[in-house]
Amino acid sequence: xxxxxxxxxxxxxxxxxxxxxxxxxxxxxxxxxxxxxxxxxxxxxxxxxxxxxxxxxxxxxxxxxxxxxxxxxxxxxxxxxxxxxxxxxxxxxxxxxxxxxxxxxxxxxxxxxxxxxxxxxxxxxxxxxxxxxxxxxxxxxxxxxxxxxxxxxxxxxxxxxxxxxxxxxx
Amino acid sequence: xxxxxxxxxxxxxxxxxxxxxxxxxxxxxxxxxxxxxxxxxxxxxxxxxxxxxxxxxxxxxxxxxxxxxxxxxxxxxxxxxxxxxxxxxxxxxxxxxxxxxxxxxxxxxxxxxxxxxxxxxxxxxxxxxxxxxxxxxxxxxxxxxxxxxxxxxxxxxxxxxxxxx
Numbered sequence: 001x002x003x004x005x006x007x008x009x010x011x012x013x014x015x016x017x018x019x020x021x022x023x024x025x026x027x028x029x030x031x032x033x034x035x036x037x038x039x040x041x042x043x044x045x046x047x048x049x050x051x052x053x054x055x056x057x058x059x060x061x062x063x064x065x066x067x068x069x070x071x072x073x074x075x076x077x078x079x080x081x082x083x084x085x086x087x088x089x090x091x092x093x094x095x096x097x098x099x100x101x102x103x104x105x106x107x108x109x110x111x112x113x114x115x116x117x118x119x120x121x122x123x124x125x126x127x128x129x130x131x132x133x134x135x136x137x138x139x140x141x142x143x144x145x146x147x148x149x150x151x152x153x154x155x156x157x158x159x160x161x162x163x164x165x166x167x168x169x170x
Numbered sequence: 171x172x173x174x175x176x177x178x179x180x181x182x183x184x185x186x187x188x189x190x191x192x193x194x195x196x197x198x199x200x201x202x203x204x205x206x207x208x209x210x211x212x213x214x215x216x217x218x219x220x221x222x223x224x225x226x227x228x229x230x231x232x233x234x235x236x237x238x239x240x241x242x243x244x245x246x247x248x249x250x251x252x253x254x255x256x257x258x259x260x261x262x263x264x265x266x267x268x269x270x271x272x273x274x275x276x277x278x279x280x281x282x283x284x285x286x287x288x289x290x291x292x293x294x295x296x297x298x299x300x301x302x303x304x305x306x307x308x309x310x311x312x313x314x315x316x317x318x319x320x321x322x323x324x325x326x327x328x329x330x331x332x333x334x335x
Contacts, residue, residue, distance in 0.1 A: 126325040136307020154297040165288040
């Protein structure tokens, strides 16, 4: 039983929304859309690096990143595998974390050198809202190129994964 | 304060931070054609506000009267910014007023695109917050095209700002 059903739902949503978007990113033409595709990969990679950094803060381990993106840009295939693994890690983490750990505030250092102090619950919430914002930025790039976008809102997620919501038979 | 209360306050702060930049832009930039979701910055803002209004109506069990998610006309930026700030403040107060039982109560509604839906009040808050965040990301992309750096609206910045005030 998760200590926070709300966080469990949010990370279920994040895993689904990331997967939906990364699948649609196959629509980029690597040649014709070279610059835009690169920007989109950099944005998702940034969101992924930030998720990795906060995963390290959550368990009190060094994360090994000196900036909030990597010098090399991964391929779409590698990025999809890495993001899916990270999203699975978070789902397991929120399933197992105790209420005490969730509410405990942890000191850490941002990659720009600023000191941070957030509860684990706040860090987890940040990881979700941060990734959603950057999905919006990538969505904007894809829309400008008239590429097909996923319909990846939270309400759509709930109704796709639980179709009985559409029957009012709850 | 639980996550929903933090998130409604975060949304109000992040929207306000963004709107403070957008309300000072000339009309020409707000309506500059952009092959984006809703054609330009102001229509994207109006879509985001309109959906906040629709969900507010669902929460209160009132008719919203909208037949499209993408209204073709839009209010002035001045009126839109005022309306957005007002509805964000309403979400904060409304979430604060609810008991745990009311938060988890399931609301039945009809989607604008057709079809029935059912979500708890808590899930509706999560939807509204995530939806707005996504569209701030859209607008950030449009601002970069205009050579304007979007303001930082990450949750840690909000949390630090609320500790200081």
